[in-house]
Amino acid sequence: MNKIASSIAPLLRNWTLCIGVVLLVIIFGMAISASWVFPHDPYDMVGPPLSWPGAYEGMWLGTDSLGRDIAAGIFHGARVSLLVGFVSAAVAVVVGAIVGALAGYYGGVVDTVLMRITELFQTIPQFMLAIVLIAVLGPSIETIIVALGAVSWPTVARLVRGEFLVLRERAFVLSCVVMGMSDMRIIFAQILPNALSVISVMSTILVATAILMESALSFLGFGDPNVITWGTMIGMGRDQLRDAWYIIAIPGGALLITALALNLVGEGLNDALNPWLKKREA
Amino acid sequence: MMPATATERGAPLLEIEDLRVAVRGRTELEVLRGLSLRIWPGETLAVVGESGCGKSITSLSVMGLLPEALQQIGGQLRFAGTILPTGDNAAMRKVRGRRIGMVFQEPMSALNPVIRIGDQVAEVILEHEDISRAAAMERVVELLAQVGLPDPARLAHEYPHRLSGGQRQRVVIAMALACRPELLIADEPTTALDVTVQAQIMRLLKQLQKDLGIAILLITHNLGLVAQTADRVAVMYAGRAVEEADTITLFSAPRHPYTQGLLRATPRPGGRREGQLPLVEIPGMVPSIRQLFPGCRFEPRCTHASAVCRSIDPPSHTEGATRVQCHHPISTLEALS
Numbered sequence: 001m002n003k004i005a006s007s008i009a010p011l012l013r014n015w016t017l018c019i020g021v022v023l024l025v026i027i028f029g030m031a032i033s034a035s036w037v038f039p040h041d042p043y044d045m046v047g048p049p050l051s052w053p054g055a056y057e058g059m060w061l062g063t064d065s066l067g068r069d070i071a072a073g074i075f076h077g078a079r080v081s082l083l084v085g086f087v088s089a090a091v092a093v094v095v096g097a098i099v100g101a102l103a104g105y106y107g108g109v110v111d112t113v114l115m116r117i118t119e120l121f122q123t124i125p126q127f128m129l130a131i132v133l134i135a136v137l138g139p140s141i142e143t144i145i146v147a148l149g150a151v152s153w154p155t156v157a158r159l160v161r162g163e164f165l166v167l168r169e170r171a172f173v174l175s176c177v178v179m180g181m182s183d184m185r186i187i188f189a190q191i192l193p194n195a196l197s198v199i200s201v202m203s204t205i206l207v208a209t210a211i212l213m214e215s216a217l218s219f220l221g222f223g224d225p226n227v228i229t230w231g232t233m234i235g236m237g238r239d240q241l242r243d244a245w246y247i248i249a250i251p252g253g254a255l256l257i258t259a260l261a262l263n264l265v266g267e268g269l270n271d272a273l274n275p276w277l278k279k280r281e282a
Numbered sequence: 283m284m285p286a287t288a289t290e291r292g293a294p295l296l297e298i299e300d301l302r303v304a305v306r307g308r309t310e311l312e313v314l315r316g317l318s319l320r321i322w323p324g325e326t327l328a329v330v331g332e333s334g335c336g337k338s339i340t341s342l343s344v345m346g347l348l349p350e351a352l353q354q355i356g357g358q359l360r361f362a363g364t365i366l367p368t369g370d371n372a373a374m375r376k377v378r379g380r381r382i383g384m385v386f387q388e389p390m391s392a393l394n395p396v397i398r399i400g401d402q403v404a405e406v407i408l409e410h411e412d413i414s415r416a417a418a419m420e421r422v423v424e425l426l427a428q429v430g431l432p433d434p435a436r437l438a439h440e441y442p443h444r445l446s447g448g449q450r451q452r453v454v455i456a457m458a459l460a461c462r463p464e465l466l467i468a469d470e471p472t473t474a475l476d477v478t479v480q481a482q483i484m485r486l487l488k489q490l491q492k493d494l495g496i497a498i499l500l501i502t503h504n505l506g507l508v509a510q511t512a513d514r515v516a517v518m519y520a521g522r523a524v525e526e527a528d529t530i531t532l533f534s535a536p537r538h539p540y541t542q543g544l545l546r547a548t549p550r551p552g553g554r555r556e557g558q559l560p561l562v563e564i565p566g567m568v569p570s571i572r573q574l575f576p577g578c579r580f581e582p583r584c585t586h587a588s589a590v591c592r593s594i595d596p597p598s599h600t601e602g603a604t605r606v607q608c609h610h611p612i613s614t615l616e617a618l619s
Contacts, residue, residue, distance in 0.1 A: 171391035178345060178386075179406045179457065180378035189405070193396045 017268025023261035027254075031078040038072035042228045046072075050244050064247045065240055070233070074254050077230040081258060084144055085211035091149030092210075093203050096156025097192065103157070104164025105187050115161070118154045126151040130213060134222050141224045144217060148210045159202055163195040197273035204266035208259040215255055230255050293363060294320040295497050296344065296465055301357035303339055303348065303521075309355050311571045313339050315521040315579075316357065318598065323464065326491065326498040328508040328529075330544070331518035334568055337501045340518075341467045344499075345384060346374035362464065380410045383458030383496075387470040389451035393442040399426070399453055400438025406460040425456040428493075430486055448479035452486065459490060466491075469501045484511050505548045509533055517541045520568055520579035527604035537604050537611040539586045540564070578609065586610045 012018060040046065045067040046059070053062040053070075061071040103114040121129070133147035167173065168191065176186045217223050218231025230251040237247030296319075303314040314336045321327045329337050342348050344359060346368035359366040361381070367373040378384075386392050394402055403425060404418040411418075419438070426434030429452040442450060451471065458466055468487065472480035488511060491498055500512060508515055509529060516526040517540065525538040536542040543564040566583040569575075578584070581591040590609050598607045 171386060171388050172394045174347075175384070175386060175392045175454065175457070176394075176405075177347060178378055178384040179409065179460075180375045180380060181405065181409050182375065185405070185409065190394055190397070194394070196396075 014268050014272055016264045017272060020261045020264030020266075020268055023257060024265060027078055027258055027261065028082065030075050031082050034072075034075035034079055038069065038075055040072070042072040042076040043068060050240065050247075052244075053246055053250075061250055062244075062246055064233070064237055065244070070247065070250055073228050073233050074230070074251060076228050077233060077251065078254070078258075080141065080224075080227050080229040081211045081214060081255075084141065084148065084214040085207040085258075085262075088145045088148035088152070088210045088214075089203050089206040091145065092152040092206055093156055093199060095149065096153035097160050097195075097199060099153070100157040100160025100162075101164055101187050101192060101195075104161040105168055105183070105191065107165075111161070114157070118157045121151070121154045122158075127213065127216065130217065131220075131222060134217065139222055139224055141227065144214055144222075144224065148213055151213075152206055152210065156199070156202060156206070159198060160195055163198055164191060167191045167194050197269075201266050201270045201273065204262050204269065208262035208266075211258055211262075212255065291322050294360075295323045295362055296321045296499070297358075297360040298340070298344070299358045299360070301340070301343060301359065302355045303336075303343060303352050304355045305571075306351055306353045310574065312355075313352060313521055313571060314343070314357075317518070317522055319516050319523055319526070321465065321497050321499055323497050324491065324495045325513040326488075326500055326511055328500045328502060328512035328515045329518055329523075330503060330505060330508055330515060332503060332568060335518045336521040337503075337518055338469055341384065341469050341499065341501055343368065344382065344467065345378055346371065376410075379406055379458075379463070380461045381463050382465045382467060383461075383463035384467045385451070385454050385458050385469065385471045387473050389447050389454050389474060392454050393450055395442055397441075398438065399440055399442060399445070402442075403438075403453065403457050403460055406457050410461045421460070422456075425460055426453070428490070429453070429456045429459075430482075431456075447475050448482060451475060451479075451483055455483075455486065455490070459494065459496070462494065463496060465497045465499065467499045467501070470503075471500070472507065473502075473504070480507070487511070505544065517544065521571075522579070522607060523598075523605075524580065524608065525604060525606045527606075531603045535604075537601060537606040538580075538608050539584050539610075539612060540580050542612060543583075578607075586612070 046069045047056055047063045047067050049063055049065050049067040051059060051063045054060055055062065059069055059071070061069070061074065063069060099114050099118065103111040129151050130147045133150060134143055137143040137146065173186060173191060176190050181190070214223070215229065215231030215234065218229045219235040221235065223229055223232055233251040234248050237244070240247055298317055298319040301314050301317040302312060305311040305313070317336065317340060319327065319329070319340070329340065331337055339348070339352065343354060344366070346366065348354065354368065359368055361377070366377065393399070400419060400422050403422045404415065407413065407418040407421055408415065422438055423434045426437055431437055431449060431452050437445075442453070445453065471487070472483050475483060484507060487498060490496065500508070502508060512529050514526065514528045515532045516523040517532070517538065518524070519540050525532065525536065525541045527537075532541065533545065536545055543562070546559070546562040547564060549561060564583055569579055569582065577592040577594060578587070578596050581587045584591065588610065594609070596607045596609045598605055601611060
């Protein structure tokens with residue numbers, strides 16, 4: 001028990017990580033509790049349109065131009081944002097890590113081929129590629145996840161390749177080879193764990209980027225029409241921007257806080273996992 | 283104990299015959315120029331020589347792990363009677379770790395920093411043997427105890443940074459011996475360690491050799507270590523074994539002028555009081571592989587050189603218990619004086 005306490009203590013002193021995690025937990029709580037707190041469809045009209053926050057009992061974040069409860073939208077939208085953010089980041093990390101690991105470990109022709117493919121993806125603007133993919137595949141949660149994963153893996157691949165180029169020269173890799181270990185085992189069981197700290201920091205940023213991109217897609221009308229997302233809400237509120245700015249500001253604020261929380265977690269993890277940066281503070 | 287002759291000892295475990303390794307694509311630049319060595323089961327053969335003479339390349343050749351820039355252009359490696367498939371990576375994988383183990387110079391970086399000691403040693407066993415993880419872990423604890431680590435069950439759960447250099451080298455040895463290889467290649471196993479720890483590690487290696495009957499190929503430039511631990515010694519110079527003999531013979535009666543030079547350049551405690559000459563260095567440097575000349579590679583630095591040394595590379599010949607490559611080997615009487 002003491003051992004656990006002593007390993008958690010330095011993490012608690014890391015305030016960026018703490019704040020980030022607390023915010024994320026709250027957002028996760030909203031997403032999970034959405035069906036109980038707001039059992040009705042968030043697209044249902046539940047009150048008079050354009051009522052300001054607090055103007056009516058039970059609609060403490062107000063309603064939009066069609067009388068839909070904004071609070072319900074925020075809670076239900078959190079589900080989509082987190083789902084899309086985490087799953088597409090996971091897709092990007094898995095694909096990127098495999099490509100980067102193989103390229104960095106084998107070098108030579110394998111590296112050249114894989115890196116040219118990666119660069120091919122990187123030269124196309126990410127957002128444009130995502131829009132094209134969704135236009136081709138049709139808008140749904142799954143295609144958005146696939147599209148966002150497809151545009152963000154190259155960054156992971158480059159990062160992991162860089163790590164592998166350094167790590168593969170370390171003596172422990174040679175001692176694995178000398179022990180007759182297979183390449184796959186060396187790559188994924190021996191070297192990859194050494195790159196995990198960098199990958200985990202990277203993936204928090206990826207989640208934040210994916211959530212923002214999903215909102216942007218929804219705002220432009222490329223989102224899944226069957227589910228409410230923060231981006232959809234912002235998109236639908238833009239006509240009332242002058243007289244009812246809260247319709248945009250509330251989901252916008254939710255997005256801001258989520259992205260901020262993820263960045264804080266990433267920063268905090270970086271401090272906690274990267275021993276070289278600790279010296280900077282001292 | 284008198285050294286047994288080759289016929290009495292039976293077949294050698296590892297036989298390196300006329301091994302030639304050169305720069306890939308430029309075969310005239312030879313790093314190993316017809317190296318021949320033999321190791322019998324259960325003995326320790328020390329390979330000594332200065333930096334760049336091809337000691338490490340020899341061990342990498344045996345493992346089939348020559349760097350990309352080098353290629354084997356001739357010769358044969360026979361292990362336990364069969365030819366080592368050094369060019370076939372998949373076939374060599376079954377030999378590495380399982381039949382030939384290897385220990386490196388750097389115990390600090392030879393362990394994966396993010397994997398627990400026990401899991402690292404278990405990986406080796408799991409790679410080669412079809413047993414459960416739990417059974418492998420039991421073997422690991424036994425192994426860690428065998429290499430003299432205190433409280434092995436607890437240590438198995440620690441990460442490498444919690445161990446000292448000597449302890450890490452013991453773990454590396456445990457990993458090399460995990461699958462009971464017949465041959466252990468130790469490439470400068472104690473160079474990075476404190477002198478007191480060096481002695482402990484060497485004693486451990488000798489003890490394990492006695493218990494498990496493994497042969498050890500000890501690569502080093504430390505002649506003191508050789509005198510204490512090796513059964514036989516091969517002296518390498520510029521990619522060849524210029525002299526190969528049992529340890530006592532080599533130290534008491536070196537036949538090759540280079541061996542004699544090496545011994546004269548090694549300090550001995552009390553040497554001056556007993557009338558030993560001050561340390562004598564060998565003049566000059568090892569010729570670069572780019573310098574091509576027909577004669578003996580040691581000729582430019584040799585005090586015994588004659589015209590024939592300049593024109594003909596000396597072949598290997600056996601004199602008594604010694605195999606030497608020299609046109610004018612130092613006679614036994616001269617060496618003893």
